[in-house]
Amino acid sequence: MTNNQAEKKTGLSAPRNIATLLSVLVPGLGQLYNRRLLKGFILLIVSISFLVTTWDYIDIGIWGLFTLGTIPREHHSIQLLLQGLISLIVLFFGICIYAYNILDARKDAKTREEGKPIPTLLEGISNFYDRGFPYFLILPGLVMLLFIVVLPLLFMLALAFTDYNQYNSPPRNLLSWVGFANFTDLINIDIWKNTFLSVFTWTIVWTVVATTLQIILGFFLALLVNDKRIKFKRTIRTVLILPWAVPAFVSILIFSALFNPTFGAINRDILSHFEIMIPWLSDPFWAKIALIMIQTWLGFPFIFALFTGVLQSVPADMYEAADVDGGTRWQKLRLITIPHVLFATAPLLIMQYAGNFNNFNIIYLFNEGNPAVRGQNAGGTDILISWVYKLTFETNNYNMAAAITIIMGLIVMGFAFFQFRRTAAFKDEGERY
Template identity: 80%
Template sequence: MATNHNSGSAWIKKPRNIATILSIIPGLGQFYNRRFLKGISLLIVTVSFLITTWNYIDIGIWGLFTLGTIPRDHHSIQLLIQGLISLIILGFGIAIYLYNLKDARSDAIARENHRSNPTLIQGMAAFYNNGFPYFMILPGLLMLLFIVVVPLMFMLALAFTDYNQYNAPPRHLLSWVGLNNFVDLANVGIWKDTFLSVFTWTVVWTVVATSFQIILGLFLALLVNDKRIKFKRTIRTILILPWAVPAFVSILIFSALFNPTFGAINRDILSQFETMIPWLSDPFWAKVALIMIQTWLGFPFVFALFTGVLQSVPQDMYEAADVDGGSRLQKFRHITLPHVLFATAPLLIMQYAGNFNNFNIIYLFNEGNPAVRGQNAGGTDILISWVYKLTFETNNYNMAAAITIIMGIIISVFAFFQFRKTASFKEEGRY
């Protein structure tokens, strides 16, 4: 018992432990270490932080858990946003408090080792060398938190509430419903059918449209790169022209061209073969039109990308292949394609991710229509355009947020695993 008592007393008497215990009240540990200016500064910062933010954080955390208790007097959305901001402010406060503990303990350890405390000038010099970069990025970090992180947190939170057109504040208060919105997407009839239909088309649209634009861009780049082709600069300029025209202008023009009544495709071209295709009223043909339009809009970028990469393929590799009797197909398969994919794989993956969320072409072409019986999404809606309709047309904010989370997870997982499989990712940092 005496041994335990003595060891406990020794632990408490150590300067590092005394300083840590005193730092429960910010600044006292620094006073113990004779760092009076730092102690006063931390004490003033702590008191100022508590005075200015205590009421805001108190109401914010309360509102985050309850989302209000009195309809019309309490606004659930305002309380939710205040609660999320309170979490960030509280995080800054906790960071300052932890710094106070760590700083006091570090100075006490130096005191145990009989190292003198740095002077004010030395402390300022150390701050400039070690902390100045963090101090300079602080404004950007704050902007990032309140412009990017808070909206993302708000969207995530909405996915677990019952916020829709029939239950909207301030007339009604919101409630936390857990995973009910995700369960409805998997089980409830209209949500389940619509989600499966839209998700399937989104995957098909992403894979087919992106693959077509990549294949077409690669094919044209290989043709233009052929030594027998003349006027290469002129041909490249012409093929890149669709990229120079703003995409929304091209989409609106194509929407008029594919109009089944007065569009030039039906009236001037297909009418010669006594054929009229319902491009805008039939979901299948509308999807075909969208894939063709995206192929047209997307291939110039891929063409320009591949054209530049093909210029860097070492010619001696082709000469060696000719000596070995390699065919054109073998040279393409074993030299050209690996070289091109190694250099462009990350950008090609971004093409797939971009088309997965390509809202512009879907909405500008025919607003995701035509309507489909038994679904609350159009026949050509992809997930992002469906989310737009749920948000701005039917006010199903909770379901829109739930679908957005699913979209984010899908894209993140796809991009992560695809990047890890690319040769350029594996080679990064090796040299």
């Protein structure tokens, strides 16, 4: 019996099973069994170093993640929660190294069973450069992503299932896991239910109406400027893009002063001639109207610039063919212009809706979400994102703010995913790749 035949045994005595079992028991032993001595020693040293340096931290972190502390004033629930989440991330890297150790040992053992030569050190380095080097380069970015983006998201998700608020905050008190109680409170407790339904409804209306108006206005102006009969197009385009050139922060503050019912120019210099005085800032309805008008003004220049470029790319022979067939202006607009524009810009338009859904700046800078509404803990013009800001920084209801943030995230992700899947541009990209 040759060596290759002897190694092609079945059952537990097969090299692949022996190498796998050894790697499961002690990382690196499988590689040593496969005569990959350098790789085996490296994996063994890395595994031992990982356990020695992180064991105590992970042990305390996992304990704190489940208990959130047991002794008030001595244990800080927030610190334990963060340490627990970091421990999960560190443990994830450890599990990845452990899994790689097992899979690598089994792959090399299968190579031995097939009678193929085991790669030498130089061949292993060459294979790593060809296949693994790109992953090695993105590893630092992945680590930063986990700790800068994923960790805060996990922390926010965790807070939504605790009782962390202004009346129960560490280190004086310990936090507890409350399950879905914060979400049920949004439905069962009157003040939370009334506020949530009111703010959520206004957020949807605000998103749909303000975004749709800025898209319609931008498209209409782009059609006018693109008409061959219009002269001085460059000047007109420059003037229409000016609102986009001015920082939105400055524009919103100026509009807040213009809409002031006491000294604002809109009431004092314009509407006063018709003996009309509108409470723009003190009445929720008129404040919402003002916000929608301001957002339409701020948002249409981008849409105008976007549509202007797309309209110039529509093939002229399509319109000429429509003229030959006797097509009307409305038919050319409906069957040629609009489909072409939507195909090219649908993903960006969807992002406009998603952006306005979380448009905190205009709501807070205009009137801080006011005026106040009786029976609610949010202002009359607060949208979900500005309400979350108030719950976090003004009333310290961190648990409810986190719960509402999760709901917001699910809504935006669901809407964006559904709409992206329906757009022709997204489907075309999917088929292409």
